[in-house]
Amino acid sequence: MRNHHLLFFLLLLFPGANLYAEHQGIMVASASNLRFVMDEITARYTRSGAPAPRVIYGSSGNLAVQIEHGAPFDLFISADQDYIYRLKEQQLTNGEGVLFAQGQLALFTHHNSPLVAEEGLDGIDQALNDGKVKKFAIPNPNHAPYGRAAKQALEAAGLWQRIQPKLVLGENASQAAQFTFQGGAAAGLIPLTLVLSPGLNQLGQYQVIPVTQHIKEPLIHRMVILKDAHPATEQFVRYLQSDTIRDLLVGNGFIFNPQLP
Amino acid sequence: MIEVSLNHDAPPLDLDLKIKSNQTTALVGPSGSGKTSILRAIAGLLKTQRSCIKVDKTIWSDSDQGVWRATANRTLGYVCQNYALFPHLTALQNVESALLHLPESERRKQAMESLEKACIAGLEDRLPANLSGGQRQRVAMARAIARRPSVLLLDEPFSALDRSTAKRLYIELNQLFLELHTTVILVTHDLDEAAQLAEHLCLIHHGRQVQYGTTNEMLRRPTSVEAAQLLDFKNIIRTSCTASNRETSNSQIQWGDLLLEVENAPTLSPNSPLFWTVRPSDVTLVRADGKNTSELGNLLHAIVDELVLLREWAVVTLKVVNGGPERLQMQLRPSALSRHQVRIGAKIQIAIHPSVIIILDE
Amino acid sequence: MDITAITLSVKLAFWTLLFLVPLSIGVGRWLARTTFRGKLWIEALIALPLVLPPTVVGYYLLVSMGSHSPLGRFFEQLLGSTLAFSFEGLVAASILVNIPFAVLPVQRSFESVSRDVREAAQCCGMSTWQALRRIELPLAWPGILSATVLTFGHTLGEFGVVLMVGGNIPGETRTVSIAIYDRIQAFDQTAAGQMALMLLLLSLVTVGVSYVLAEKWLHRFRSQH
Numbered sequence: 128m129r130n131h132h133l134l135f136f137l138l139l140l141f142p143g144a145n146l147y148a149e150h151q152g153i154m155v156a157s158a159s160n161l162r163f164v165m166d167e168i169t170a171r172y173t174r175s176g177a178p179a180p181r182v183i184y185g186s187s188g189n190l191a192v193q194i195e196h197g198a199p200f201d202l203f204i205s206a207d208q209d210y211i212y213r214l215k216e217q218q219l220t221n222g223e224g225v226l227f228a229q230g231q232l233a234l235f236t237h238h239n240s241p242l243v244a245e246e247g248l249d250g251i252d253q254a255l256n257d258g259k260v261k262k263f264a265i266p267n268p269n270h271a272p273y274g275r276a277a278k279q280a281l282e283a284a285g286l287w288q289r290i291q292p293k294l295v296l297g298e299n300a301s302q303a304a305q306f307t308f309q310g311g312a313a314a315g316l317i318p319l320t321l322v323l324s325p326g327l328n329q330l331g332q333y334q335v336i337p338v339t340q341h342i343k344e345p346l347i348h349r350m351v352i353l354k355d356a357h358p359a360t361e362q363f364v365r366y367l368q369s370d371t372i373r374d375l376l377v378g379n380g381f382i383f384n385p386q387l388p
Numbered sequence: 389m390i391e392v393s394l395n396h397d398a399p400p401l402d403l404d405l406k407i408k409s410n411q412t413t414a415l416v417g418p419s420g421s422g423k424t425s426i427l428r429a430i431a432g433l434l435k436t437q438r439s440c441i442k443v444d445k446t447i448w449s450d451s452d453q454g455v456w457r458a459t460a461n462r463t464l465g466y467v468c469q470n471y472a473l474f475p476h477l478t479a480l481q482n483v484e485s486a487l488l489h490l491p492e493s494e495r496r497k498q499a500m501e502s503l504e505k506a507c508i509a510g511l512e513d514r515l516p517a518n519l520s521g522g523q524r525q526r527v528a529m530a531r532a533i534a535r536r537p538s539v540l541l542l543d544e545p546f547s548a549l550d551r552s553t554a555k556r557l558y559i560e561l562n563q564l565f566l567e568l569h570t571t572v573i574l575v576t577h578d579l580d581e582a583a584q585l586a587e588h589l590c591l592i593h594h595g596r597q598v599q600y601g602t603t604n605e606m607l608r609r610p611t612s613v614e615a616a617q618l619l620d621f622k623n624i625i626r627t628s629c630t631a632s633n634r635e636t637s638n639s640q641i642q643w644g645d646l647l648l649e650v651e652n653a654p655t656l657s658p659n660s661p662l663f664w665t666v667r668p669s670d671v672t673l674v675r676a677d678g679k680n681t682s683e684l685g686n687l688l689h690a691i692v693d694e695l696v697l698l699r700e701w702a703v704v705t706l707k708v709v710n711g712g713p714e715r716l717q718m719q720l721r722p723s724a725l726s727r728h729q730v731r732i733g734a735k736i737q738i739a740i741h742p743s744v745i746i747i748l749d750e
Numbered sequence: 751m752d753i754t755a756i757t758l759s760v761k762l763a764f765w766t767l768l769f770l771v772p773l774s775i776g777v778g779r780w781l782a783r784t785t786f787r788g789k790l791w792i793e794a795l796i797a798l799p800l801v802l803p804p805t806v807v808g809y810y811l812l813v814s815m816g817s818h819s820p821l822g823r824f825f826e827q828l829l830g831s832t833l834a835f836s837f838e839g840l841v842a843a844s845i846l847v848n849i850p851f852a853v854l855p856v857q858r859s860f861e862s863v864s865r866d867v868r869e870a871a872q873c874c875g876m877s878t879w880q881a882l883r884r885i886e887l888p889l890a891w892p893g894i895l896s897a898t899v900l901t902f903g904h905t906l907g908e909f910g911v912v913l914m915v916g917g918n919i920p921g922e923t924r925t926v927s928i929a930i931y932d933r934i935q936a937f938d939q940t941a942a943g944q945m946a947l948m949l950l951l952l953s954l955v956t957v958g959v960s961y962v963l964a965e966k967w968l969h970r971f972r973s974q975h
Contacts, residue, residue, distance in 0.1 A: 154919070159935060162935065162936055163936075181919075181920055183917065183918045183919060183920075184918075184932070184935065185913075185918065189914075192809075192812070193812065193834075193835070193914070193917050195816075195818075196812050196813065196815075196816025196817055196818060196819075196822075196834055197816045197817025197818075197822060197826075197832045197834055197835065198832075198834070198835050198917045199831075199832060199835055199917075199919070299935075301935040301936075301937075302935075304937075305934075305937075324937070326936070326937030326938075327937065431869075431873060432872075433869050433872070433873075458872075459869070459872040459873060460872050460873075460874075460875050460876055460877055461875075463875075464873060465873065466869070466870070466873035468866050468869070468870070470866060472864070472866035472867050472869065472870035473870075474867060474870070474871075474885055474889075475867075475889070476888050476889060485871070485874045485876065485884065485885075486874040486875060488874075488875065488876060488880060489875065531870075531874065532873070535874075535875060
């Protein structure tokens with residue numbers, strides 16, 4: 128290889144090429160179930176001329192751990208408020224943040240499933256008795272907020288004991304959703320926002336589970352600006368609280384209960 | 389003069405050798421006697437607890453003074469049992485590996501010279517995998533002599549070869565050693581090999597030097613029982629001295645009820661523990677007609693106990709009448725067996741000349 | 751198709767190899783040559799990343815490189831940015847995690863260079879460096895190649911550790927394996943499939959080429975009779 132080719136090749140590989148030379152948009156750590164709605168939101172935000180926020184999706188718990196160890200995010204949107212309060216105690220946040228939206232749980236059945244979502248959890252009850260339920264998907268209640276909510280809803284409907292042997296647990300909400308249309312689960316309890324997403328909305332039917340069924344786990348998504356965040360973050364947070372965006376969120380399966388903080 | 393003084397625990401070594409320069413010396417001994425360890429210690433591949441190795445006037449190691457010259461800095465050549473040729477290099481490159489101190493242009497020339505001396509020129513571009521055992525041995529030899537070493541160390545260089553190849557190589561090597569005019573130390577357990585290649589012999593047993601001398605002398609006249617055993621002497625028999633004449637240096641020894649005359653024996657004190665031995669080939673068969681027996685020396689009657697026919701010889705084991713309890717071994721040509729009617733159980737007469745009886749001390 | 755992710759993965763593999771191959775030659779040779787009390791413990795330590803689940807390893811690496819750790823703080827003071835969640839942090843994590851893949855084949859390879867051959871090199875008058883360059887390295891070459899291929903492949907496919915330590919930051923720590931996972935989570939099968947295919951082809955070509963080279967090398971030793 129000629130010398131200058133080699134040099135060029137090496138420069139290409141040189142890791143220090145700093146991509147942050149100019150502000151490239153704030154970094155948002157977001158709970159993974161917000162993926163589709165956040166994509167839409169950031170697209171709209173960019174149209175107003177601001178640099179596009181870069182959103183990194185993950186499980187809220189994982190993201191919180193990473194933030195504790197210095198992850199360079201500006202904004203954290205969590206599906207579980209407790210993570211934010213914990214970060215505040217470690218003085219990693221600017222205040223205790225604000226409400227993003229409240230999520231909802233939905234019963235989802237694939238078109239080819241023997242079960243029918245419209246019959247709600249009562250229908251599942253019947254199907255269990257008839258032996259029609261082979262597998263039922265929920266996010267893992269041990270660490271996913273939607274999983275905990277799903278468990279509570281099943282307990283409230285008196286199904287938990289009988290359905291336990293049939294459960295398949297998704298590592299996160301997205302994986303639970305995949306089980307329902309790829310993994311052979313006859314039905315699942317997954318975030319409404321995922322059901323309404325472009326990937327899933329054509330693939331089956333759903334029934335919203337009322338909040339009262341899992342009142343101990345209200346699925347409140349909270350967002351907080353992190354310590355040393357870029358000043359442009361505040362503007363984005365205000366945008367997220369704007370009426371236009373709130374309408375968009377409602378259309379995507381979220382609710383805003385005036386009784387909640 | 390190569391001076392080698394070693395002390396070590398495992399393997400046990402305790403010796404003080406003085407090896408003549410510019411000649412070939414064989415280190416002979418049974419397996420496990422430590423001969424390879426000695427060679428490795430001379431090469432610097434084995435670090436012993438105490439060592440003092442001087443080659444001519446150069447000190448290669450002196451543990452008392454804290455001197456140690458690394459193997460790479462000792463001008464030696466080493467050929468180990470499996471030759472250890474570099475498998476990824478051709479024969480020529482193998483030899484050139486010993487000549488890295490020379491500029492590249494010189495290396496090839498000197499390497500080719502070496503290969504020619506070792507009688508392996510013509511195969512220089514072959515890889516070791518494509519050479520026969522004998523060819524590899526020659527390449528290893530060429531590599532060892534390329535540097536014009538002051539000491540050439542050979543560790544059982546023929547043990548991996550069949551007898552006929554080895555025999556051919558003996559002749560080549562003899563020629564090579566004569567041309568080289570360098571000190572060669574050869575480790576072997578084969579006495580014939582030592583006899584053919586070495587001018588000097590050093591017997592090693594349990595890491596100690598048993599005897600050192602010229603090969604001829606050692607093979608003909610060992611001085612101790614241990615030496616005789618190592619040299620594969622057969623008839624080692626306990627005895628005691630009954631008479632000794634200082635002027636004629638003749639002596640008499642007792643064996644059973646027999647008295648044997650011995651010539652050229654060292655002055656012996658009566659009642660000191662002695663052994664005598666005679667080579668099987670020195671015991672002669674007396675013809676039945678018994679003419680001129682007076683010059684044959686000690687005449688003995690014996691009964692044939694065992695008869696083993698080998699390729700070129702017959703080994704006859706005898707029970708000597710009136711002799712001690714030990715049996716005597718003699719060698720006969722197979723043709724003599726039938727001529728003199730030597731069979732198991734046959735009574736024969738043998739003669740042992742006083743000059744062939746060797747006295748050994750304990 | 752996320753080209754940045756693919757180039758990032760290749761960059762990560764390259765820098766890992768750059769540090770790890772010489773390191774593995776040094777450590778592998780040392781382990782092959784020396785015996786000492788406690789050597790077994792060192793070897794067990796080296797094999798540790800093989801046994802621990804990547805997310806566990808990733809978590810502990812995060813703890814030791816993050817902003818709470820002395821190492822992380824030192825790095826931050828020195829260069830102004832965090833060690834974790836940066837490409838440099840990924841390289842560090844990748845080197846640690848790939849140690850067994852690099853050291854073990856090299857160690858075995860050096861062990862296979864017989865003592866007789868090494869001693870013959872000394873008897874030829876070669877210095878340690880000459881013996882290493884002319885005899886040991888050429889003979890240990892297949893092991894070194896193996897180590898390189900294994901490390902390269904493993905780095906390209908590494909997921910758990912990269913996710914924990916890197917944080918999935920696009921352009922900086924979003925490697926192709928993470929990007930594929932990301933697309934699957936977004937139910938974007940097409941993009942995921944394309945990148946997976948790209949990864950597969952890249953790996954096949956690299957591994958294939960390396961093995962052809964190794965075969966040509968080994969062929970030299972085989973008898974032509």
